[in-house]
Amino acid sequence: xxxxxxxxxxxxxxxxxxxxxxxxxxxxxxxxxxxxxxxxxxxxxxxxxxxxxxxxxxxxxxxxxxxxxxxxxxxxxxxxxxxxxxxxxxxxxxxxxxxxxxxxxxxxxxxxxxxxxxxxxxxxxxxxxxxxxxxxxxxxxxxxxxxxxxxxxxxxxxxxxxxxxxxxxxxxxxxxxxxxxxxxxxxxxxxxxxxxxxxxxxxxxxxxxxxxxxxxxxxxxxxxxxxxxxxxxxxxxxxxxxxxxxxxxxxxxxxxxxxxxxxxxxxxxxxxxxxxxxxxxxxxxxxxxxxxxxxxxxxxxxxxxxxxxxxxxxxxxxxxxxxxxxxxxxxxxxxxxxxxxxxxxxxxxxxxxxxxxxxxxxxxxxxxxxxxxxxxxxxxxxxxxxxxxxxxxxxxxxx
Ligand SMILES: Cc1cc2nc3c(=O)[nH]c(=O)nc-3n(C[C@H](O)[C@H](O)[C@H](O)COP(=O)(O)OP(=O)(O)OC[C@H]3O[C@@H](n4cnc5c(N)ncnc54)[C@H](O)[C@@H]3O)c2cc1C
Numbered sequence: 001x002x003x004x005x006x007x008x009x010x011x012x013x014x015x016x017x018x019x020x021x022x023x024x025x026x027x028x029x030x031x032x033x034x035x036x037x038x039x040x041x042x043x044x045x046x047x048x049x050x051x052x053x054x055x056x057x058x059x060x061x062x063x064x065x066x067x068x069x070x071x072x073x074x075x076x077x078x079x080x081x082x083x084x085x086x087x088x089x090x091x092x093x094x095x096x097x098x099x100x101x102x103x104x105x106x107x108x109x110x111x112x113x114x115x116x117x118x119x120x121x122x123x124x125x126x127x128x129x130x131x132x133x134x135x136x137x138x139x140x141x142x143x144x145x146x147x148x149x150x151x152x153x154x155x156x157x158x159x160x161x162x163x164x165x166x167x168x169x170x171x172x173x174x175x176x177x178x179x180x181x182x183x184x185x186x187x188x189x190x191x192x193x194x195x196x197x198x199x200x201x202x203x204x205x206x207x208x209x210x211x212x213x214x215x216x217x218x219x220x221x222x223x224x225x226x227x228x229x230x231x232x233x234x235x236x237x238x239x240x241x242x243x244x245x246x247x248x249x250x251x252x253x254x255x256x257x258x259x260x261x262x263x264x265x266x267x268x269x270x271x272x273x274x275x276x277x278x279x280x281x282x283x284x285x286x287x288x289x290x291x292x293x294x295x296x297x298x299x300x301x302x303x304x305x306x307x308x309x310x311x312x313x314x315x316x317x318x319x320x321x322x323x324x325x326x327x328x329x330x331x332x333x334x335x336x337x338x339x340x341x342x343x344x345x346x347x348x349x350x351x352x353x354x355x356x357x358x359x360x361x362x363x364x365x366x367x368x369x370x371x372x373x374x375x376x377x378x379x380x381x382x383x384x385x386x387x388x389x390x391x392x393x394x395x396x397x398x399x
Contacts, residue, residue, distance in 0.1 A: 009143045009153035011131040011166050016292030016309025017159030018116035021123055022060045023317035031123050038128035045185045046217040046224030047109050051100035052394045053307035056314045059397040065115035070105035071216040073202045081207025084256040088373040100392045108217040133169035134288050141287040155320055156288040164294035170285040176275035182231045183274050184248050186266035188223040198223050205259055211358040243271040279345035284333040296344040299351040308344050311396040315339055
């Protein structure tokens with residue numbers, strides 16, 4: 001067997017599964033992708049694509065397809081929840097390409113998903129089929145579908161998200177952990193806001209028990225916001241539970257008026273509870289492995305879940321396509337784990353830790369943190385406030 005004949009079955013056509021499928025096809029593998037949704041699409045929300053993800057999107061030919069639909073922020077800004085005072089501002093546009101080798105994009109998820117599908121071309125994509133689990137012995141592995149059908153392959157990838165059936169099948173049934181954070185997302189047409197109301201930035205408002213992030217998408221026509229607040233009341237993990245502007249305004253009563261005005265113009269709002277899992281020591285069993293949220297679901301506080309899924313997909317494709325015989329597959333998957341688990345675990349734990357820094361309740365602790373931001377801005381004006389250089393500088397395509 002050479003790499004041209006390696007057949008890979010992927011469960012899940014999310015951002016991670018599609019990135020992996022494109023990278024595998026680029027390297028000559030035969031790919032089938034199975035997706036439970038009858039129609040493809042992504043939720044109406046934004047996603048931040050940092051340089052480490054953009055380097056992979058460039059390598060798989062997706063970057064040019066999203067460039068005009070994205071917005072590149074001028075800076076990361078941190079603002080005080082009540083006064084709106086700027087706590088830090090670190091430059092992005094004009095700096096990131098030079099420092100990290102790629103830009104930082106804000107893009108609507110549907111636009112990114114559409115671009116991935118376009119690059120997928122004539123890959124075998126089967127919609128409306130739900131994966132139930134896997135079966136494997138020493139010679140073959142197959143995806144078991146709920147319909148009773150099976151799809152045999154040399155390698156199986158579980159890219160089926162936080163409630164992964166593939167993960168359950170190989171690692172057992174262990175529930176994700178509610179992190180105590182509830183999250184609202186909404187989109188606001190720029191025309192509904194006063195001119196210049198929202199800065200062209202990745203804006204982070206930091207307050208007690210919560211934070212809010214907003215940025216432009218759709219080439220600057222819409223503002224996307226994500227508002228996170230600590231609670232122990234409500235725990236539904238779904239992207240599509242409807243909420244209301246009133247509910248958000250009630251939760252953020254007392255926060256800066258500029259922010260409340262942005263919330264008040266949201267077209268529709270949704271809410272969901274944030275879950276994650278602890279990092280794992282293994283993701284694979286035999287010829288079956290995991291990527292993205294199926295392997296390492298994380299809090300969105302470093303904006304890295306999709307970026308890690310994209311990196312996983314690229315590096316996994318590289319390991320699989322290097323395999324010269326079926327006997328080498330298990331070792332290739334072990335090598336993939338050795339390469340990816342230390343990095344994704346660090347990001348998972350880093351995202352948790354960042355929540356604590358952003359949601360400080362004590363005014364003294366916030367003052368101390370803000371003083372640190374100020375000092376760092378003076379000492380190293382180009383470095384990211386949350387020291388994310390090790391994340392952004394990484395290049396999965398060079399490994
Ligand atoms: C509020 C919020 C903001 C975020 N912001 C960012 C950000 O700015 N930047 C960033 O990089 N990340 C961000 N993330 C994280 C990011 O959204 C996820 O990490 C990413 O979408 C994971 O991609 P995935 O392909 O692994 O899984 P998913 O996107 O969950 O895709 C899984 C796919 O598998 C399918 N599927 C599931 N089960 C089955 C089954 N049994 N059979 C067949 N198909 C199945 C699903 O329908 C879906 O299409 C954010 C997350 C949240 C919650």
